[in-house]
Amino acid sequence: MRNTPQSIRLHIALFGRRNVGKSSLINALTGQNLSIVSETPGTTTDPVLKAMELLPFGPVVFIDTAGIDDRGALGQQRVEKTLKMIDRCDVAVLVIDNRWDHYESELLKRLQTQRIPTIVVFNKSDQHPPDLNLVRKLERQKIPWVKTCATSNEGINALKEQIMRLAPDKSQIQPTIIGDLIHPGALVVLVTPIDLEAPAGRLILPQVQTIRDILDHDAFCLVVKERELKYALAQLKNPPALVVTDSQAFLKVAADTPQNVPMTSFSILFARLKGDLTVFVQGALAIERLKPDSHILIAEACTHHVVGDDIGRVKIPRWLRQYVGAPLNFTHVQGHDFPEDLSRFDLVIHCGGCTINRRLMQSRILKCKEAGVPITNYGVTIAYSLGIFERALQIFPEALEAYKQEQTF
Amino acid sequence: MRNTPQSIRLHIALFGRRNVGKSSLINALTGQNLSIVSETPGTTTDPVLKAMELLPFGPVVFIDTAGIDDRGALGQQRVEKTLKMIDRCDVAVLVIDNRWDHYESELLKRLQTQRIPTIVVFNKSDQHPPDLNLVRKLERQKIPWVKTCATSNEGINALKEQIMRLAPDKSQIQPTIIGDLIHPGALVVLVTPIDLEAPAGRLILPQVQTIRDILDHDAFCLVVKERELKYALAQLKNPPALVVTDSQAFLKVAADTPQNVPMTSFSILFARLKGDLTVFVQGALAIERLKPDSHILIAEACTHHVVGDDIGRVKIPRWLRQYVGAPLNFTHVQGHDFPEDLSRFDLVIHCGGCTINRRLMQSRILKCKEAGVPITNYGVTIAYSLGIFERALQIFPEALEAYKQEQTF
CATH class of the missing domain: 3.40.50.11420 (Rossmann fold)
Incomplete structure (x- = not known):
C-alpha cells in the first residue's frame, strides 16, 4: 500500500474561509501534524497534499487549501489555486464556522456544477453549535453535514464515515486496464x-x-x-x-x-484508463479538420526535462505539420497550467497523464467539451497516425462507432 | 543507459597517496568537476562514487578514494575505508608521482592477492617524467602503466583504453539471469x-x-x-x-x-546471478552442523528500515532456532560493515545483494572461503528450509552434485 502512486488515490479536498480550522481538521483526520496550524488567518498558502491510508477505504490524498476569502493580489492568486483543486478532488469537504454567505454559496455552486460529492462541516462546535436554520437548509438540499471539533476529536470519525459514504467507487478512481x-x-x-x-x-x-x-x-x-x-x-x-x-x-x-x-495497443488501453476513449478517438479525427495556422494546445501533466526527440515538443508537431502540409501554431503547457479559456484552440492533445489522477483528466475533458474543443491524447494520436484505428478499436464498440461515423462524412 | 543500476556497472577505483592527483584524474576521465580538487593533501575523505558512461564500454562507476598515506586517528579510518574499496572494484588504478615505497608495494600486493587487474599511472608527468627504473620493474612484472597529466589531458585516452583492456567481460559483471x-x-x-x-x-x-x-x-x-x-x-x-x-x-x-x-525458483536464479550457487548450497547444508550456541552472521547489503516480520531479523533466525532446536547466537551487520575477522562464525547468511555489485559479493564469498566459514544467502536458505533443493537444482549439475555429496555423509 505504501507504494500506491498518488494518481490512483482517492482525493479529498477541504475548502473554506481562512481560520475555520481546515488544517486542524486534516491533522485530526490523519493523526499527524502535517499542516502548519496557527491562529492567524491565512496560514496555508499553496495547497498541501498528504497521502495516507484511510481504513477501511485504502489509499487517499488529503488536500489542504488556502482560505476562499483570502485578500489582496497574492490572496487572489491563492484563491485561484484553491479553486483549481476542485478539478482534482473526488470528494469535497466545505468547512464553516456557522457563517454562510456568498463565499460558501458560490463554492457550493461550483462543486455542484462539477458534480463533486460535498460534505459541509460545522467545525469549532465547542464554540458555537450548528445554526439550525442552516442545518435545515442543507437537509432540504440533501447535502450531508457533520459537527466537529478538531481540538477534541469530536465528530472526526463521523466525518471519516461520511467521506467513505460519498467516495466514488474504486473502479472510477482507477478502472481496470484490461x-x-x-x-x-x-x-x-x-x-x-x-x-x-x-x-x-x-x-x-x-x-x-x-x-x-x-x-x-x-x-x-x-x-x-x-x-x-x-x-x-x-x-x-x-x-x-x-x-x-x-x-x-x-x-x-x-x-x-x-x-x-481481437487485437489492440497499450496506448489505446491506457487512453481508456485515464481518459475517455470515445472522446479521444473523436479528438484524433479532428486532425482531419485542421487548417493552415490552426491552433493546437499540447498539455503535459508533469514538468519533465524536455529531451531532443521529445514526443510532445518535436514528434507530434512534426507529424501534424507534415500531415496538414502547412504551418500550425502550437502552445505547450506543463503541470497544472491548463488554460481556463480554451476557445482559441482547434484541438487539445494531452499526454498520457500517468502522474495525475483520473478526476483531473476527466475535468479537463469536460472543460474541452464545454468549450467545444476536441481533445485527444499522445497514444491515440500516434495510433491514428499509424492508421491502426479500425483494428485496434474493434473491442471497443462505442469508440469504433464514433470512428466509423466520422468516416462516413 | 541512464537508468542502469549501479550494481551492474563496471567499478573502477583510483588509489594512491594524498595529492598525487586522483581526483583531478577522475575529473579528466569523466570530463566533469565531480571531486573536490585542492592543493592541500588529503581533500578526499570518504570514497566518492560517480556513475557515468565510458564509451564504447558502457556504464561504469569511478571510485575516488582518500590517500593511502593519510595520518592520525581519523586518517587511519579513512585508509581503512579506502582499502575496503578493493573488495568492490573490478579494475584498480594506482596513481603515483614517481615515488614508490612501502605504501605502493603493500597496496599492489593486496590488489594482486585479490586478483584485481591493476594499472599504474605516472601522473603529473609535466613535472617529472616516469622513473625509468620503476618502469622497468613494472614491465618485468607485466603490470601495465600509463603516463598522464590530468591538467593538460595528456595520456587520458591511453588510460581509458588501458582500463577497457583490463575490464572483465561484461558477463562477469552481470551474468545473465536465465x-x-x-x-x-x-x-x-x-x-x-x-x-x-x-x-x-x-x-x-x-x-x-x-x-x-x-x-x-x-x-x-x-x-x-x-x-x-x-x-x-x-x-x-x-x-x-x-x-x-x-x-x-x-x-x-x-x-x-x-x-x-525442468523447474527452479527465482531465489535460486538470483543466488547464482550475484553469488556462487554451489558455495551457497554447501553453505545451506552447513545448517545441519549447527549446534546449540553456534554463531551465525546475518549480513545485509543495504540499510533498509527493519519491518515487523523482517526476513533477516525475524524469519530466518526463528526457523533456524526451531530447526536446530536450541538457542543460537546471531550477529547482524548492514551496509559495508562486513567483519574482517570471520573466524568466530559457524555460518554466514547474506541477503540477495540486489544493491551491491557482483565483485563485492564475490569478495565476501572469498573471505568466507579463506576463513573456512560456510556462506549462503536468504533465497537459498529459504529454498533449503522448504525442502526443494533436489528438484530446483536439477538444471545446475554442479550445485546438485555438491548437494548429493553432502547427503551421502
Missing part, C-alpha cells in the same frame, strides 16, 4: 518490442501494470517480442483471447495475428 | 503468486528482470499465478522449456508441473 475485456483463465498475448530506448534489465511501466492486471483477474499472459510472435502463437492449442502490442509494432503484429483474434 | 539456460524460441513459464505484500499494480523487480532477460535472449514467457498454472500448461502444444516459480509456491507448482519439465 480485466474487463477478458474472462478468468483467458490467455492474453503481450507484444513488447525491446528497442534501444528501453532501460537495460527492465520493462516499461505500462507493460508491467498490464501483466499485473491480467494476473489480478485470474488470467495469464504470454510475453513476447514482435519477432517471435508468429512462432509463439504456433505453440498454443487455441488462439489467445486478445493480443496487445506496442503501437510501434502494430502493423507487423497485425500481419502475424489471425484476423479472428 | 538466458544461458534456454535456447532462442524457448517458452519459459514464470509463476508469480500475487500475495498481499505485493505492491498494487506492480510486479516485484526479480520477476520483471527475468521477463526482460528472457526477451533479450529471443525467447518468450508465460506469466501465470500458481492457481492457474495447471490450466495454462494445458493450453500449450508442447511442454515448456523451463518453469520458474516463487519459492513460496514451490510445492504446489512442483505438483502441477510434469516431472520431465
